[in-house]
Amino acid sequence: MRPNKTVSESELYECFECGSRAETVESGVCADCGGELLHLGRSRDL
Template structure:
């Protein structure tokens, strides 16, 4: 289970490579793809 985020309505993205969270999508500094935390994911 993922920890709850404190985004409070903001867009929040997470890198599945290093786990960093950012407010803008695209590519993380480590090179991993950022995924929107509000969208459903196949675990």
């Protein structure tokens, strides 16, 4: 079962390493730990 998804007007990114989230990102790098950010709006294989 997939989790409920709410649609927001802003883009949301989540850090793959530390789990922190950011709404707008220019560099694609987490500000907290320097890890890679993933776009939560894109579909991912589970």
